[in-house]
Amino acid sequence: MFLYRNQNKNKCRDMDTILLQLLNGLDKGGAYALIALGLTLVFGTLGVVNFAHGALFMLGAFCAVSFNKLLTLSKKVKDESITFFDAYKEQPYLEIWLGDTGTTIIDWSVPLSILIAIPVMLLIGLAMERGLIRHFYKRSHAEQILFTFGLAIVLQEIVKSVFGANPIPTPAPDIVSGSANLGAALGLGDNLVYPWWRLIYLMFSAVIIAGVFAFLKLTTFGMVVRAGIHDKETVGLLGINIERRFTIVFGLAAVVSGLAGVMYVPVLPPDYHLGMDFLVLSFVVVVVGGMGSLEGAVAAGFLLGILQSFCSLNEIKAIIPGIDQIIIYLVAVVILLVKPRGLMGKKGVMED
Amino acid sequence: MMNKPKEMNELLLILIFSAVVLTMPIWLSPLGAAYPDLLQKFAIFGVFAIGYNILFGLTGYLSFGHAAFLGVGSYTAVWSFKLLSMNVLPAVMFSVVLAGLFAAVIGFVSLRRSGIYFSILTLAFAQMSYNLAYSVLTPITNGETGLQLAKEDPRILDSAVVDGLPSTNFFGIELQGFSGFYFCAAFLILGFIIALRIFRSPFGLKLRAIKTNQTRMRYTGFSTRPYLLTAFVISGMYAGLAGALMACTDPLAGAERMQWTASGEVVLMTILGGVGTLFGPLLGVGIIKYFENIFSAINEQALHAIFDFLPTWLEEFMVLITHPFVGEGWHLTLGLLFMLTVAFLPGGVMEGIDYIKKKMSSKDTDETEGTSTTKTAEEGSSS
Amino acid sequence: MTAVLKVEGVNKSFGGLKALNDLNLSVEEGTVHAIIGPNGAGKSTMLNVCIGQLVPDTGSVQFHGENITGKEPYQINQAGISRVFQTPAIFSELTILQNIMVPALAHRDGNFKFNAFKAMGREKELEEEAMRYLEEVSLADAAHDLAASMSRGNKRRLELAMCLIQHPRLLLLDEPTAGMARHDTNRTIDTLKKIKEGGMTKVIIEHDMHVVFSVADRISVLAQGHIIAEGTPDEIRGNPKVQEAYLGGAEI
Numbered sequence: 001m002f003l004y005r006n007q008n009k010n011k012c013r014d015m016d017t018i019l020l021q022l023l024n025g026l027d028k029g030g031a032y033a034l035i036a037l038g039l040t041l042v043f044g045t046l047g048v049v050n051f052a053h054g055a056l057f058m059l060g061a062f063c064a065v066s067f068n069k070l071l072t073l074s075k076k077v078k079d080e081s082i083t084f085f086d087a088y089k090e091q092p093y094l095e096i097w098l099g100d101t102g103t104t105i106i107d108w109s110v111p112l113s114i115l116i117a118i119p120v121m122l123l124i125g126l127a128m129e130r131g132l133i134r135h136f137y138k139r140s141h142a143e144q145i146l147f148t149f150g151l152a153i154v155l156q157e158i159v160k161s162v163f164g165a166n167p168i169p170t171p172a173p174d175i176v177s178g179s180a181n182l183g184a185a186l187g188l189g190d191n192l193v194y195p196w197w198r199l200i201y202l203m204f205s206a207v208i209i210a211g212v213f214a215f216l217k218l219t220t221f222g223m224v225v226r227a228g229i230h231d232k233e234t235v236g237l238l239g240i241n242i243e244r245r246f247t248i249v250f251g252l253a254a255v256v257s258g259l260a261g262v263m264y265v266p267v268l269p270p271d272y273h274l275g276m277d278f279l280v281l282s283f284v285v286v287v288v289g290g291m292g293s294l295e296g297a298v299a300a301g302f303l304l305g306i307l308q309s310f311c312s313l314n315e316i317k318a319i320i321p322g323i324d325q326i327i328i329y330l331v332a333v334v335i336l337l338v339k340p341r342g343l344m345g346k347k348g349v350m351e352d
Numbered sequence: 353m354m355n356k357p358k359e360m361n362e363l364l365l366i367l368i369f370s371a372v373v374l375t376m377p378i379w380l381s382p383l384g385a386a387y388p389d390l391l392q393k394f395a396i397f398g399v400f401a402i403g404y405n406i407l408f409g410l411t412g413y414l415s416f417g418h419a420a421f422l423g424v425g426s427y428t429a430v431w432s433f434k435l436l437s438m439n440v441l442p443a444v445m446f447s448v449v450l451a452g453l454f455a456a457v458i459g460f461v462s463l464r465r466s467g468i469y470f471s472i473l474t475l476a477f478a479q480m481s482y483n484l485a486y487s488v489l490t491p492i493t494n495g496e497t498g499l500q501l502a503k504e505d506p507r508i509l510d511s512a513v514v515d516g517l518p519s520t521n522f523f524g525i526e527l528q529g530f531s532g533f534y535f536c537a538a539f540l541i542l543g544f545i546i547a548l549r550i551f552r553s554p555f556g557l558k559l560r561a562i563k564t565n566q567t568r569m570r571y572t573g574f575s576t577r578p579y580l581l582t583a584f585v586i587s588g589m590y591a592g593l594a595g596a597l598m599a600c601t602d603p604l605a606g607a608e609r610m611q612w613t614a615s616g617e618v619v620l621m622t623i624l625g626g627v628g629t630l631f632g633p634l635l636g637v638g639i640i641k642y643f644e645n646i647f648s649a650i651n652e653q654a655l656h657a658i659f660d661f662l663p664t665w666l667e668e669f670m671v672l673i674t675h676p677f678v679g680e681g682w683h684l685t686l687g688l689l690f691m692l693t694v695a696f697l698p699g700g701v702m703e704g705i706d707y708i709k710k711k712m713s714s715k716d717t718d719e720t721e722g723t724s725t726t727k728t729a730e731e732g733s734s735s
Numbered sequence: 736m737t738a739v740l741k742v743e744g745v746n747k748s749f750g751g752l753k754a755l756n757d758l759n760l761s762v763e764e765g766t767v768h769a770i771i772g773p774n775g776a777g778k779s780t781m782l783n784v785c786i787g788q789l790v791p792d793t794g795s796v797q798f799h800g801e802n803i804t805g806k807e808p809y810q811i812n813q814a815g816i817s818r819v820f821q822t823p824a825i826f827s828e829l830t831i832l833q834n835i836m837v838p839a840l841a842h843r844d845g846n847f848k849f850n851a852f853k854a855m856g857r858e859k860e861l862e863e864e865a866m867r868y869l870e871e872v873s874l875a876d877a878a879h880d881l882a883a884s885m886s887r888g889n890k891r892r893l894e895l896a897m898c899l900i901q902h903p904r905l906l907l908l909d910e911p912t913a914g915m916a917r918h919d920t921n922r923t924i925d926t927l928k929k930i931k932e933g934g935m936t937k938v939i940i941e942h943d944m945h946v947v948f949s950v951a952d953r954i955s956v957l958a959q960g961h962i963i964a965e966g967t968p969d970e971i972r973g974n975p976k977v978q979e980a981y982l983g984g985a986e987i
Contacts, residue, residue, distance in 0.1 A: 049468055132691075135695070139698075141467060141468045142412070142414045142468075142471075143694055143698060145414065145468070145471060146414075146619065146623060146690065146694045147690075147691055147694040147695060149616055149619075149690065150620075150687045150688070150689075150690030150691035150694060151687070151691055152687075153616075153683060153684075153686065153687030153690065154684060154687035154688055154691065157681065157683045157684035157687055158676075158684065160680075161676050161680070161681055161684065276613060280475055280476070280479050280612065283472055283475065284472070284476060287469070287472050321488040322483075322484055322487050322488030322489070325480075325483035325484060325486075325487045325488070326479075326480040326483055326484060329476035329477070329479050329480045329483075330480070332472070332473075332476050333461065333473060333476055333477070336465055336469055336472070336473055337461065337464055337465075340465065340469070359856065362854065549851060549852045549854070550851045550852075552854050552855050552856065553850055553851045553852060553853050553854060553855060554836075554840050554844070554848075554850045554853060554855060554858065555848075555849060555850050555851035555853075556851065556855075557829075557833060557836060557837060557840070557855060558837065558840065560826075560828070560829060560833075561826045561829060561833075561837045563828070564826040564827055564828040564829060565824060565825070565826050565827070567824065568824045568825065568826065569837075570807070570808040570809050570812075571786060571788075571808050571809075571812055571817075571818060571820075571824070572809075572812060572837060572838045572841045572897070572901075573809050573812035573813045573838070573841035573842070573845075573846055573901065574809055574841055574846055574847070575807070575809045575846040575847050576809075578847045579847065582849060582851075
């Protein structure tokens with residue numbers, strides 16, 4: 001990196017900054033990669049351009065929010081700590097029934113909601129594909145885009161009418177809400193600290209990505225799906241019911257981006273237009289990676305995440321003002337023009 | 353055999369259209385929509401949609417970047433008010449030219465690809481413009497606050513006029529209320545005439561041919577990209593004009609006008625009315641802006657009033673199920689409308705009208721029509 | 736006689752597959768030159784190279800002495816080469832008349848003209864010419880029908896008319912009668928003969944030997960991307976090499 005030119009005593013701090021930005025980029029990239037993974041999976045197999053994919057991410061986030069709300073359903077109890085007058089406070093039923101265990105459960109509500117989000121997102125995904133998307137396989141891409149765009153609006157408006165327009169903060173478990181002193185752990189001094197939760201997010205996305213790849217590469221089901229990405233007709237000719245598998249793929253994509261949303265809640269309090277904000281980004285990621293390429297989506301997700309966080313460095317912003325705001329789109333435009341199939345796109349997928 | 357479709361005489365069409373537009377304050381008053389604010393919206397979004405239709409309707413290229421051109425138009429117009437004069441004419445001219453230039457640059461790059469890649473490219477450019485307008489371009493756009501007039505603006509041509517904030521004018525006529533509407537309506541009519549000419553010209557036919565088979569066009573001796581770019585720039589100029597008109601009737605400009613979802617709105621209007629048809633987009637604008645106006649004004653009390661005639665339990669029930677769709681929930685209705693239109697009526701309201709028309713006429717001429725079609729089919733296969 | 740089209744030493748590979756192997760071909764002015772050969776011999780690839788759809792790896796294509804290798808398809812068309820595709824390439828969402836007006840406009844306006852303010856209704860001359868060409872392929876009665884509603888045979892005839900209205904100096908036909916019923920084939924042969932009298936140079940790829948021997952002046956036999964024989968129909972009919980390579984010794 002050119003920051004190394006700075007050969008003075010700040011060298012160590014620069015090193016920290018770079019590591020910090022790298023981490024920043026990686027966990028942002030983790031979210032991009034997860035959303036893009038589902039998006040490109042749906043592209044590659046079903047051939048559908050799904051503008052409602054961002055909404056799935058948003059729905060996942062609101063799974064966590066509503067699970068937390070459910071757990072903290074409270075009743076007014078007399079506050080014993082105040083003795084001068086009758087004061088009341090809200091106490092969750094869970095605490096009343098289970099005591100300290102209840103408190104712990106509430107504290108861990110975000111990771112726990114993964115358990116809820118998996119079946120819920122799967123159901124949403126299956127219902128969406130069977131009920132709506134299926135009818136658009138044979139329509140033009142423009143019509144798919146427009147229909148799913150409408151669907152995205154509907155989903156976000158429903159969420160808005162239930163949860164209101166403001167972001168809803170939901171904390172991470174107490175034990176990981178602080179920051180990790182990475183500097184000390186790596187022997188680089190105490191300057192390098194990083195929020196625990198974001199490290200967890202990074203790990204989490206790595207695990208999910210690995211899981212998806214394992215599922216697609218090691219199972220028979222996955223092999224058929226990958227074959228379907230390359231040559232739908234041949235797979236159909238083999239007498240394999242590819243459509244049923246597509247439904248499951250869509251469900252899987254919904255779960256993946258839903259989980260990405262669940263775990264993102266402590267990073268960014270979700271509001272109803274979270275999905276639209278991430279949609280364009282994830283499309284850009286998919287395009288940069290190459291339409292229908294799973295590896296490409298993951299690689300591009302992390303790459304763009306890191307690129308974006310390095311461009312937010314003040315040193316770089318001083319050279320090109322505003323670059324952090326547009327770098328991702330700029331990269332996408334350049335890639336689309338010079339390497340139309342993206343970094344890892346294969347021939348024949350979504351060609352026009 | 354189908355007879356030659358009758359095309360209405362151009363002059364007659366323009367006269368009727370102008371009459372309908374200019375008498376809107378009269379015939380819309382029974383519908384409760386004849387106040388200037390809404391009428392201005394009809395005209396401004398009409399211009400936007402007509403222009404968008406020239407690109408999307410004729411060539412089939414789905415752009416999500418047109419809100420950016422609208423934004424450029426608005427900013428340019430406000431700057432013209434601030435620096436030059438409160439007269440709207442220079443503002444409109446600068447806006448159209450600048451939006452056109454902007455569209456030429458974005459179009460030149462985006463049109464190197466087609467299909468969904470084109471859409472994503474325009475999406476990326478729209479997001480870039482929006483993000484920049486919010487961040488580093490703050491000196492030009494005034495960021496989140498939006499660009500507004502100020503007392504100390506230089507306005508080199510007519511600075512000495514008033515105390516307090518001046519209002520926009522057209523050579524002395526203040527563009528408030530109905531005069532604002534008529535000003536916008538004049539541009540709507542002009543925009544319609546130009547679109548009409550394009551639709552019925554050889555140029556328009558070539559654009560349509562590109563939509564149905566671009567590869568064939570290349571082997572037929574056409575360089576298709578200049579055609580697409582021209583259509584893109586023209587529709588960008590319309591968007592710039594719409595943006596300028598917004599600023600003329602209300603002299604401020606904000607970055608939220610440039611967000612890509614704002615482009616989604618014009619797509620919806622175009623589709624709902626009937627993409628690729630001359631009147632469809634205008635119909636779409638009318639329907640959406642009219643119902644937006646009505647629906648978003650309805651609150652719970654109004655709903656109770658509407659369902660007052662029902663027994664109480666049914667009234668409560670009706671209010672309960674309709675409430676999410678009105679007021680704040682207007683966007684939900686909009687989204688549903690969008691989905692339903694694309695799913696069941698891809699040709700929009702115009703397709704619906706055509707269908708009904710065909711049904712009606714086939715009732716009259718059922719017998720003869722039926723036999724003549726089969727005959728053509730036979731001729732076709734045996735000749 | 737001068738050569739209208741000259742293909743010189745053209746090679747074209749797809750991956751490891753050599754589709755065209757040192758292809759040389761010369762088409763004389765005013766002749767109907769048929770290209771025959773087994774499936775996969777490279778016939779369509781050759782046409783694709785001629786119209787700029789594909790750029791050859793090596794070699795050149797010359798048209799009336801001008802090198803057109805690597806030019807854009809629209810430039811090659813404007814230079815005077817039109818092609819009828821194997822699967823009808825028409826504008827299915829336009830009416831039949833509009834379909835033929837588009838190439839007529841290309842012939843008159845060139846590759847780009849911004850005539851956005853001229854009414855289509857004023858193009859009377861062009862429309863009359865278009866109708867004449869539609870007459871010729873018996874589609875005039877259906878001129879205002881949507882092209883999508885036509886039978887496949889009619890689509891092919893429409894495409895032929897679309898090429899003819901451009902007054903091409905060279906017409907390339909890729910299996911103009913494939914998938915046609917017998918009587919349609921005969922009609923097409925008649926049309927082809929009629930334009931032959933007009934002196935237009937044509938290259939025709941055809942499987943139907945009946946068609947080939949009724950219209951062709953010269954025949955080239957293509958096998959494995961290379962011309963293995965060339966001559967008049969009679970010469971080709973008697974050439975044992977051809978019978979072996981292509982016809983498997985069958986009587987033609």
